[in-house]
Amino acid sequence: MPLIMDAKGNKMARLTPYESGAPARPLLSADLKRKIWHRVTLALLLIVPMPMASVFSYKEASDSLQFPEDNLFPDVGLEVKPPARTDRAISYEPPRVRLTQGHREARIQRSRAALRAEQELLGYVKSAVSDHIVPSAAVEIYLEQQPAVKIYQGLDAHRSQPIASLTKSFTAVALMTLVEDGLVDLDAPISRYGVHVSRSEFGQITVRDLLLHTSGISYGSTLPSYAPGIRHQYSNGNYAHLATIIEHASRMSFPEYLENAIFEPLGMRDSSASEGIKGSSGISSSIHDLGRFGRMLLNGGSLEGAHILRPESIQEMMQPPAFTPVTDHMQYYAHGFRVEAHHGRVKTFFHSGLWNGTFSEICVYPEDRSVVIQLANPVSYHSEALGGYRYRVTVLSARYVDLLARNSLAPTAMQPVTARFRPAEEARP
Known part of the structure; x- marks a missing residue:
């Protein structure tokens, strides 16, 4: 049975709808609930300023995250559109947190819609594990740098596992630190840094070409098959x-x-990189x-004093x-992340990793x-059910944070909802 615990591990209310299949008996009449809700809402409107920034809606999440059926996990390939050079830049700014003193001093009440979304997410992860879609899973959601939801089933916060292609985002960040230090030039040929794979008939490959997967190196190869800089083709090479x-x-x-x-400055004590497979995969990490x-990415490159x-x-x-x-709605592979931009502004950027026995993903919503963060242990990555699980958790999470952000319900003054589900064999008497 699912248990709700606070951050210290103390038992809280059970998820009654998902334990018994029947709704909990109401403590208040519907009319009284409606009157209380109207008064609380009016009070919040009077004392809490509502954010004016647009947010990532549930419909937008549903529309934007529908990948082709033959590419449920978009780690290989991305539709290439006709070349058309442009100097127009995509705008991204770290979110500016706007919390009033009232947020910090008072316990913030979640809206009824957010509570329903929260319960739906918890219930879906539980059912996915019990239905053997994934043997174990973990999901964490942060809003305003604070934990909002933590779900663990067979995985705890500090259990490390391979993250597969999510390693690429770490490689990109590591490279950018060297760019900032003046040790690497993104537009320099890779031969300057000891990599010699270019063919004279194709021209020079730049460091940026490698980051963007526009080098001409095909998937499964380390040598170019066509001229760099003309189209995208995802490649571990x-x-x-x-x-x-x-x-x-x-x-x-x-x-x-x-x-x-990265690891030591950010306090990532559960993380390590392999000496064997490097750059494209090989990192192991925990959901924590x-x-x-x-x-750190959400905050513009720094976290708790670590820059x-x-x-x-x-x-x-x-x-x-x-x-x-x-265009007004763009989806593309950028420098180590997949990006969705609307009207020139980043709506979300993410990367996933998938291999036998492991699935990982980080998805950042700047405007929300x-x-x-997701981790799971699928038996096989050749599974439509697994693709459906990833998509469903992403959409439910997007809807939940949309509701919290829309109502300015930052979890600054409340404990995160933590669900730990016991394996079925332990739940039997």
């Missing part, structure tokens, strides 16, 4: 070469540089550590390839000031 560039510029091994530049990395990147570098990482047509 690009990020394997970036790991070599990081080692050349930093004069450290790839795992050592990640430890010094991924949460710290995601919150990893400048906001300008995060802005640079959001820019599309030069050939990407500029939120981060959603």
